[in-house]
Amino acid sequence: MSASESETQARLLAQALPYMQRYENKTIVVKYGGHAMGDADLGKAFASDIALLKQFGVNPIVVHGGGPQIGAMLSKMGIESKFEGGLRVTDQKTVEIVEMVLAGSINKEIVALINQTGEWAIGLCGKDGNMVFAEKAKKTVVDPDSNIERVLDLGFVGEVVEVDRTLLDLLAKSEMIPVIAPVAPGRDGHTYNINADTFAGAIAGALRADRLLFLTDVPGVLNRNGELIKELSVSEARALIKDGTISGGMIPKVETCIEAINAGVQGVVILNGKTAHSVLLEIFTEHGAGTLIVP
Ligand SMILES: Nc1ncnc2c1ncn2[C@@H]1O[C@H](COP(=O)(O)OP(=O)(O)O)[C@@H](O)[C@H]1O
Numbered sequence: 001m002s003a004s005e006s007e008t009q010a011r012l013l014a015q016a017l018p019y020m021q022r023y024e025n026k027t028i029v030v031k032y033g034g035h036a037m038g039d040a041d042l043g044k045a046f047a048s049d050i051a052l053l054k055q056f057g058v059n060p061i062v063v064h065g066g067g068p069q070i071g072a073m074l075s076k077m078g079i080e081s082k083f084e085g086g087l088r089v090t091d092q093k094t095v096e097i098v099e100m101v102l103a104g105s106i107n108k109e110i111v112a113l114i115n116q117t118g119e120w121a122i123g124l125c126g127k128d129g130n131m132v133f134a135e136k137a138k139k140t141v142v143d144p145d146s147n148i149e150r151v152l153d154l155g156f157v158g159e160v161v162e163v164d165r166t167l168l169d170l171l172a173k174s175e176m177i178p179v180i181a182p183v184a185p186g187r188d189g190h191t192y193n194i195n196a197d198t199f200a201g202a203i204a205g206a207l208r209a210d211r212l213l214f215l216t217d218v219p220g221v222l223n224r225n226g227e228l229i230k231e232l233s234v235s236e237a238r239a240l241i242k243d244g245t246i247s248g249g250m251i252p253k254v255e256t257c258i259e260a261i262n263a264g265v266q267g268v269v270i271l272n273g274k275t276a277h278s279v280l281l282e283i284f285t286e287h288g289a290g291t292l293i294v295p
């Protein structure tokens with residue numbers, strides 16, 4: 001490293017100090033989406049960002065998705081992926097594969113990446129330590145022709161009804177970084193598949209997290225001209241959903257952000273998981289990286 005590069009590095013570290021102090025002992029829930037995974041270098045950069053947060057005294061909690069990876073496994077097994085209202089229609093066979101992919105291979109891959117940095121990650125799902133309980137989702141859609149609302153039968157798709165903080169509070173006081181897959185049991189004994197955004201929102205809400213970060217495949221919420229909106233209030237976000245500027249997969253994400261804010265999370269950020277070190281850029285720089293949604 002040249003003398004000027006060392007100087008730049010030292011200056012960057014000094015500039016990060018107030019942010020390190022601001023987030024010390026604070027909980028930051030990071031939702032790592034399936035679309036943001038897949039590139040080895042980006043994966044390593046993500047793991048080192050999470051490790052660095054822990055080193056700086058922050059309490060990071062990773063909730064991950066894996067939609068594309070579940071889709072790939074289903075297709076390998078000759079099962080077609082079907083979505084309704086943005087959620088995967090999940091029969092018994094599908095939920096078994098969802099659990100295998102989410103709580104199995106993807107979860108352990110992320111744990112291994114963080115462990116390779118020298119930190120300690122522990123892979124969990126909602127079942128571990130009775131952390132999360134779900135029940136069958138009651139999502140409704142309005143038929144555009146008849147304007148009649150109907151409840152979707154999505155099989156074993158769940159929504160979170162209970163979060164027990166015991167295990168997460170214990171881990172916050174330890175060296176361990178929790179990495180959680182969005183699979184949870186129901187009181188009825190079934191296993192439920194939960195959308196990872198919703199799951200992350202429920203965890204962040206139960207912990208009254210300081211920040212909830214959504215790593216996705218766009219720079220944040222974009223306006224009609226495709227430009228990044230740096231800050232959005234809950235009411236502005238609702239207006240953008242209503243006028244169609246926010247559409248598709250961004251609707252449930254922003255709705256989760258609004259619910260998390262209402263549950264007591266202090267700030268929610270949607271940012272680009274395809275940019276290396278986007279978590280550090282968001283947390284440790286003045287301008288942040290994506291769209292901040294505030295109360
Ligand atoms: N106003 C908007 N700003 C940004 N993205 C939007 C907007 N409206 C719709 N989208 C879409 O939402 C997608 C992100 O949602 P989704 O695909 O569900 O992400 P993930 O898989 O990371 O959870 C973007 O790739 C984009 O196509």
Ligand SMILES: CC(=O)N[C@@H](CCC(=O)OP(=O)(O)O)C(=O)O
Pocket residue numbers: 032033034035064065066067068070086087088098157158182193194195196197
């Ligand atoms: C009910 C439902 O749709 N569950 C999702 C869970 C994974 C997920 O949400 O992953 P991403 O964040 O990568 O999209 C699914 O089966 O695909």
